[in-house]
Amino acid sequence: MxxxxxxxxxxxxxxxxxxxxxxxxxxxxxxxxxxxxxxxxxxxxxxxxxxxxxxxxxxxxxxxxxxxxxxxxxxxxxxxxxxxxxxxxxxxxxxxxxxxxxxxxxxxxxxxxxxxxxxxxxxxxxxxxxxxxxxxxxxxxxxxxxxxxxxxxxxxxxxxxxxxxxxxxxxxxxxxxxxxxxxxxxxxxxxxxxxxxxxxxxxxxxxxxxxxxxxxxxxxxxxNKQTQPITHLVLDVDGVFTDGCVYYNSQGELMKKFDMRDGMGLEILRQNEVEVMVMTSEDSDIVASRMKKLKIENTYLGVKDKYSLLSRIASDKEIAFSNIAYVGDDVNDLANICAAGWSFTPHNATREVKSHADITLSNDSASGAIREVCEFIMRYNNRF
Incomplete structure (x- = not known):
């Protein structure tokens, strides 16, 4: 039927x-x-x-x-x-x-x-x-x-x-x-x-x-959060990878700031079998280029309803939300912040997101925040 x-x-x-x-x-x-x-x-x-x-x-x-x-x-x-x-x-x-x-x-x-x-x-x-x-x-x-x-x-x-x-x-x-x-x-x-x-x-x-x-x-x-090992890390970009600023010239988007230490942390995390994904509402060539450099194949650009997409990914990969760590900084990340097994937000995130995240990081975005998340996940997964 x-x-x-x-x-x-x-x-x-x-x-x-x-x-x-x-x-x-x-x-x-x-x-x-x-x-x-x-x-x-x-x-x-x-x-x-x-x-x-x-x-x-x-x-x-x-x-x-x-x-x-x-x-x-x-x-x-x-x-x-x-x-x-x-x-x-x-x-x-x-x-x-x-x-x-x-x-x-x-x-x-x-x-x-x-x-x-x-x-x-x-x-x-x-x-x-x-x-x-x-x-x-x-x-x-x-x-x-x-x-x-x-x-x-x-x-x-x-x-x-x-x-x-x-x-x-x-x-x-x-x-x-x-x-x-x-x-x-x-x-x-x-x-x-x-x-x-x-x-x-x-x-x-x-x-x-x-x-x-x-x-x-x-x-x-x-x-619905449960204590499970973290198998997947999902990251927002602007305000997480970057400092939230975008530099423009007359031709459009010109430059974003990234932290090299974050890239090393993600590489170490992948070596320990944690899959890394990126999900951003912006459709940026600069972001696409940076994620290609970091070898993050699962990069989703131009996503407005992040929760629906993350739900679909979890279903397709047959994983629970409790196996997912999520990092976001603004209101469009809130549903995933609330649902993920562990949620993080940079020290310079919006106040509303800080009130819902499991952990507010000590570092700002583009200043070691992602590296701090990677180190937390490594320590946390050692329990299992």
């Missing part, structure tokens, strides 16, 4: 302007759901949006996978009053995608993982017509006229004895083709339920909501 994902996005957002592309832990918000979709068992994923910046970003950024397709959303269903189902109707009518199962993913649900998506797909394989994600909440619910809805007010249960209520968290909805065309609804027929963590119930409607979700998301990534 062919399974497709569908991520509808609107350019307009009143509560948080530009919410879908605003960076959460250094990634545009919609990239969290999109990255999960890429890693899932979905065959294709459609990003359906009227935001030209997002369309361009998706086409440019995800060239390394043939799963993702960006489609221009009709302005008529990108209004504040347009329903998600209306967007699905227009998309299926106009694009006529080949599918047996369609999976609706909400961009404002950054806690969604490939595991959650696959679990919903499994419900279909188990015989359900549809499936969706829910959260078990232990809140006591009341009606507007002052009547308790889910408990006896004279027999108040303890949390550990209270079953609570299942609430949609709006993250993932899956339905088979036949039921979609029968009902034009995201779920219908026999519906399977997939439980997600209670954190995923938090809605992002205000700046304070955003701050709370970002904090919870960073904690979630960090909780």
């Amino acid at each position: 062919k399974t497709i994902g569908f991520i509808p996005l609107r350019a307009g957002s009143k509560g948080i302007p530009g919410k879908n592309k605003k960076k959460m832990l250094g990634r545009p918000l919609f990239c969290w759901s999109l990255g999960a979709a890429i890693a899932s068992q979905l065959d294709e994923v459609y990003v359906y949006t009227d935001d030209l910046d997002i369309l361009d970003f998706v086409k440019r950024e995800y060239h390394w996978t043939d799963k993702i397709k960006a489609v221009k959303r009709l302005s008529s269903n990108a209004t504040d009053t347009a329903s998600t189902e209306s967007a699905m109707i227009d998309f299926i009518r106009d694009e006529d995608p080949d599918f047996d199962i369609i999976c609706l993913l909400q961009a404002t649900s950054p806690f969604t993982t490939a595991v959650d998506i696959n679990a919903c797909l499994q419900e279909i394989k188990n015989g359900k017509h549809s499936a969706m994600t829910v959260v078990n909440t232990h809140r006591f619910i009341w009606s507007s006229n002052g009547e308790p809805q889910n408990y006896d007010v004279f027999n108040r249960p303890r949390r550990q004895d209270f079953e609570g209520l299942l609430i949609e968290n709006g993250a993932v909805y899956v339905t088979v083709k036949e039921k979609w065309f029968e009902t034009k609804n995201r779920v219908s027929g026999e519906i399977g339920l997939v439980h997600m963590h209670e954190d995923s119930l938090t809605e992002i409607d205000s700046k304070s909501d955003w701050d709370v979700v970002e904090l919870l998301l960073s904690r979630k990534l960090k909780e």
Whole structure:
């Protein structure tokens, strides 16, 4: 059965302007759901949006996978009053995608993982017509006229004895083709339920909501860290290899500063079977030339969504994030900083990155910071 994902996005957002592309832990918000979709068992994923910046970003950024397709959303269903189902109707009518199962993913649900998506797909394989994600909440619910809805007010249960209520968290909805065309609804027929963590119930409607979700998301990534030997070192470039400065002339980029001691440290590290990779948002000929000189074959230039790429690399190489050490200095490194088994940041990095990194180095970038990381890894791996 062919399974497709569908991520509808609107350019307009009143509560948080530009919410879908605003960076959460250094990634545009919609990239969290999109990255999960890429890693899932979905065959294709459609990003359906009227935001030209997002369309361009998706086409440019995800060239390394043939799963993702960006489609221009009709302005008529990108209004504040347009329903998600209306967007699905227009998309299926106009694009006529080949599918047996369609999976609706909400961009404002950054806690969604490939595991959650696959679990919903499994419900279909188990015989359900549809499936969706829910959260078990232990809140006591009341009606507007002052009547308790889910408990006896004279027999108040303890949390550990209270079953609570299942609430949609709006993250993932899956339905088979036949039921979609029968009902034009995201779920219908026999519906399977997939439980997600209670954190995923938090809605992002205000700046304070955003701050709370970002904090919870960073904690979630960090909780998965385990003590493992470091087999791979992944490095940002500007602000890690270099001092963060770029020198230009009338022809463009002219010069960057690198530290020769860093190169020797990386050579020693490779001799001890630690694979070195470079991942940078800049597409620089100078960087490409320097990495060639250092014999770092796995150099990824022009990467904006570093977490998605690192997730794919980890999957392809069959390694855990706990086997990865990551060095970054700015907000676009935050997701990898939180997720990697060990994360480092130079002494002159941004304050926000320092607050999340495992270790703030004593050396500045381009002044021995990478060499310091190499020496740490050598000492750390000796434990194993």
